[in-house]
Each structure stands twice: as C-alpha cells, then as structure tokens.
Amino acid sequence: MAEALADACDVRVVSWNRIERTSERFGLHAVHESDDAAIAVHEQWCDVIVVQGVSFRMFPSVRTSAKIVVADLYDPFQLEQLELNKFSDERTWNEEVRKAVSLINEQLLRADAVLCASERQRDLWLGALSTLGRLNPSTYRADETFSSFVRIVPFGLPVAPPVRTRPALKGIVPGIDDGDVVLIWGGGIYNWFDPVSLIEAMGVLRDSHPHVKLFFLSASHFNPDVPEMQVVADTVGAAERLGLRDRTVFFNDSWVDYDDRVNYLLDADIGVSTHVVHAETRFSFRTRLLDYLWAGLPIIATEGDTFADVITSQGLGAVVPEKDAAALAAAIATLAEPGARAAAAARVRAVAEAYTWPQALSPLVDFCTAPVHAADHGTRPAGLTCGDRFERILAMPRGRRRDLALLRYYLTSGGFRLVREKVAERRERLGRNV
Known part of the structure; x- marks a missing residue:
C-alpha cells in the first residue's frame, strides 16, 4: 500500500x-x-x-x-x-x-x-x-x-511477478517429492476456516491419489496477541486420526517470513481455502487468495464469500459447498490432472492483473x-x-482516569481475579513492545 x-x-x-x-x-x-x-x-x-x-x-x-x-x-x-x-x-x-x-x-x-x-x-x-x-x-x-x-x-498484488529464490517444498520437506501435486494452505489456521473437511478430503484421496500432498504454511500466528485457536488442534488431530500427518498432510510449525513465502507458493500447484459459511464469511476478503493469484495457482475454495464468485465466474478453479469432503476430494482430483490445472492457471494469471496494487489502490490515491x-x-x-458502561470507558482517552475506570469495572465484573488477569495481559503486551 x-x-x-x-x-x-x-x-x-x-x-x-x-x-x-x-x-x-x-x-x-x-x-x-x-x-x-x-x-x-x-x-x-x-x-x-x-x-x-x-x-x-x-x-x-x-x-x-x-x-x-x-x-x-x-x-x-x-x-x-x-x-x-x-x-x-x-x-x-x-x-x-x-x-x-x-x-x-x-x-x-x-x-x-x-x-x-x-x-x-x-x-x-x-x-x-x-x-x-x-x-x-x-x-x-x-x-x-x-x-x-x-x-x-x-x-x-505486487506488479512484478514472483521469483523463486530457493526450493521450499518439493524435495525439501520430507515426504513431498518433486513429482507430487502440492496443495498449499497459504496462511494461518483460524476458527472461521474449515481445514478439517480438507483433511477428510485428503483421506478420501489417500489410496487413489497418493501423489497429492497438502501443506499448511503456518499452524501458528506471528502476532503473540493472537491466541492459538481450537481449530488448530482439531485440524492436527484429524490428520493424526486418519494417519495422514507427515504422509500426505504436512504442517509448518513456524511463521514464514514475508519475503520467503514466494518460494512456498511457487513450489505448490494448487491454492486452497476452505471455510464455514457464516457472517464473517459473507463479508470477508481472503488476502491469501491474492497470493494464489500472484503465484498463478488454480484455487479450490468454499462457497459464500466474494472471492468464490470470482473463482466461479472466471474459471479459476473450483468452488465447493461448505463441510463437503466428497466435493473437495472431487475438485482436488480434477485439478490434479495437468491439463485442467494448466488451463485454470492461465486464467488465474490473466485475472491477477486487475488486482495489482496500482489498480486496487487508485480510489485512495485519488482521494489523497x-x-x-x-x-x-x-x-x-x-x-x-450509544453504548454501555464498558464501551464508554473504552472510548475515554488513555490515561489514569481511563485506567481507574477500567479497574472499577473489572472489580465489579470479575473481582480481584479478573483484575490480576488484565494487569498480567497488559504487562505482557507492553513487554513485547520494548
């Protein structure tokens, strides 16, 4: 920007x-x-x-x-x-x-x-x-x-096309070979996503498509203020329960540097993003899908958000119903075929030009x-x-008066235990910013 x-x-x-x-x-x-x-x-x-x-x-x-x-x-x-x-x-x-x-x-x-x-x-x-x-x-x-x-x-998206600086997945991650078809989950795992259905789809394909591999780019978040979510444990648990972990499903346990993510994207063949359909979905804009556009990756995604409409209308891959492992498996099997994957990738590269930063930012540039x-x-x-007591306190300028008001609010809401929790949270947050 x-x-x-x-x-x-x-x-x-x-x-x-x-x-x-x-x-x-x-x-x-x-x-x-x-x-x-x-x-x-x-x-x-x-x-x-x-x-x-x-x-x-x-x-x-x-x-x-x-x-x-x-x-x-x-x-x-x-x-x-x-x-x-x-x-x-x-x-x-x-x-x-x-x-x-x-x-x-x-x-x-x-x-x-x-x-x-x-x-x-x-x-x-x-x-x-x-x-x-x-x-x-x-x-x-x-x-x-x-x-x-x-x-x-x-x-x-950056105007310049992505350039690989090193191999990252194929032949590097144990279990992912040069001839494999790699699906990449290009970001964190959050509660509004549905990676478990994707794991189940990989279970469906285990015997018929053993060369199809799924790689999660990050199972943790770079920001320590963002807690690990329940869906992370559910996803890893599903992969282990089905016997897929480190066989056809792989998790990267650290956050990938911004400049290094391109190497993972360019070592992948298909970008995936599956979610649950709810209010967050309807109004979301999945930035990871832009990375897929930039890297020229065909996309498999769940219905319900803005990008699903683009994928369908422009033929960029496949859109499936929520929580439908069978539909996901069928979409993966289709795009695992080289011809279908190449055709979708060509359309992805053509559409990507409309999403470059100069194009996307022009209304803000005009305003500024x-x-x-x-x-x-x-x-x-x-x-x-409008707002209740808590909202009015939050709207106060930061300083002693606001801190005292919050102290009184937390005391009446949860007693000394809640106050201790909030003090510890603030100390931890301030310590990270030193």
Whole structure:
C-alpha cells in the first residue's frame, strides 16, 4: 500500500510493532504503544491519516486530530471476534465483541472517508454509517451515491511477478517429492476456516491419489496477541486420526517470513481455502487468495464469500459447498490432472492483473491527492452516541482516569481475579513492545 501511495504522495508508515523492513520510497517509523508525543510529530507532518484497529484508542493526538482521516475497514473485525472468541467464556466473548464494535463505531463517526474491500463490505459499512447518522443531508448533498465516502480499496498484488529464490517444498520437506501435486494452505489456521473437511478430503484421496500432498504454511500466528485457536488442534488431530500427518498432510510449525513465502507458493500447484459459511464469511476478503493469484495457482475454495464468485465466474478453479469432503476430494482430483490445472492457471494469471496494487489502490490515491473533509465534518458528535458502561470507558482517552475506570469495572465484573488477569495481559503486551 505504501509503495503504491508513494508514486503520488509523500508517505510515512508509523507502527507500534517492530519494523524490520526498509524502503527508500517512504518513511518507516516505530513508536512505543501509547507514546502519544511520538505519534504527534507525524500527525503534525501529514495532511491525511489512514487508520485502522486500535489507533484512536492508543493515540489521542490521532483521535482528536483536525487532519483528514481515512478509516481502513477492509477487515470487519467485529465479525471476526464472534468466531475468534466463541470458545471463550460468555463474559470474555461479549467483552471482546463490544470492544470491536466500539472501536469501529469510533472510526465511522470520525472518518472523512472509509475504505472497504468489496461491494458486500460497502453495503455493510453504509448500513453502519446510516445507523450512526453519517448518511445525512450534508453527506448526501455532496454525493448521492456515497461512493466517494465509502471507497472500495481491497488488498493488492505486487506488479512484478514472483521469483523463486530457493526450493521450499518439493524435495525439501520430507515426504513431498518433486513429482507430487502440492496443495498449499497459504496462511494461518483460524476458527472461521474449515481445514478439517480438507483433511477428510485428503483421506478420501489417500489410496487413489497418493501423489497429492497438502501443506499448511503456518499452524501458528506471528502476532503473540493472537491466541492459538481450537481449530488448530482439531485440524492436527484429524490428520493424526486418519494417519495422514507427515504422509500426505504436512504442517509448518513456524511463521514464514514475508519475503520467503514466494518460494512456498511457487513450489505448490494448487491454492486452497476452505471455510464455514457464516457472517464473517459473507463479508470477508481472503488476502491469501491474492497470493494464489500472484503465484498463478488454480484455487479450490468454499462457497459464500466474494472471492468464490470470482473463482466461479472466471474459471479459476473450483468452488465447493461448505463441510463437503466428497466435493473437495472431487475438485482436488480434477485439478490434479495437468491439463485442467494448466488451463485454470492461465486464467488465474490473466485475472491477477486487475488486482495489482496500482489498480486496487487508485480510489485512495485519488482521494489523497485531493483530500477533503467529509461534508458533515464539524457538525457530527465527537464520541460514541450509544453504548454501555464498558464501551464508554473504552472510548475515554488513555490515561489514569481511563485506567481507574477500567479497574472499577473489572472489580465489579470479575473481582480481584479478573483484575490480576488484565494487569498480567497488559504487562505482557507492553513487554513485547520494548
């Protein structure tokens, strides 16, 4: 994103996580979590701030900035939280969902423009903006379609084709040979996915297609704040129960470096992504599928999301019903044939051109080269218009007053045990950012 924006704008990327990459085309700056003085330097420098996640909560100078603010909501993380925490206790599940909704509402109330990843997401955010009063006479007068207010800016692909720098799978991973057909699961394993049905499909193919292998790129997440999910244990357990682990199904236990992932993609033959059909699915934009496009891999995916429609209409592989191991096995068997795989791969490479970063980012580039406040800027409420006690506390500026309010809330909600848990979580999080 920063590379593409840098063609038209001066760009700084500011993060409270460690920054290991470098660029001569834009600035990269690391700040400590909640170090508002450090972030204020960059806030004063810029004309436009692109934010996502917890930025408003962490940095008051961003939240109260008079600069033009773009809310990047390509990830509807309030729906993720419904899946992410569904195996937690009821209090935690409710708390995490309320946090996410509160964070999103705060951004929607302040944003001068909103970014989303698809037409479906655009409908989602227009509905949310409407309930918050942002689709009002002022913004309607400025643009009756609201297309300049909510812009479709999905994730993008590098313009340059991928280049292998080393072999990664075939002849390298014990059990995966040069002549095998390799399916790659190109990312983490999360609760909203359905890898177990994929494992079961591999069981169906074990005897008829022993040369078909499945490789999970990562069974763990690079971010320690993201806990290991129940589905990881379920997936590994299914592979072991069926006797497939390290025979036709393989798990990489570490997170692959960004620049090294290309070697795994180019050693694979088919990209796979299977999920459960629910609310998160409908509005998701699976960035791993873009990696498959970039690498020219035919795709096998579950129905229900935006990309499934693209795969079907463009003939990029196969789309199957959810939790249907037999349909998955049939799709894998079809694309294991060289002719079918080559034909689908050619169509994938043709479609990929439409998803390069310059193409995907053009609506944001247009906005940033001629930025304007939303038509209702200065007339809308500065904070949440609704919410329970917990949401109102989360919306407070970070500092002692907010900490004391949280302390009182946790004491009344869960007693000293809950307070100890929350203090330990904060210490661990702050320790990782030193």
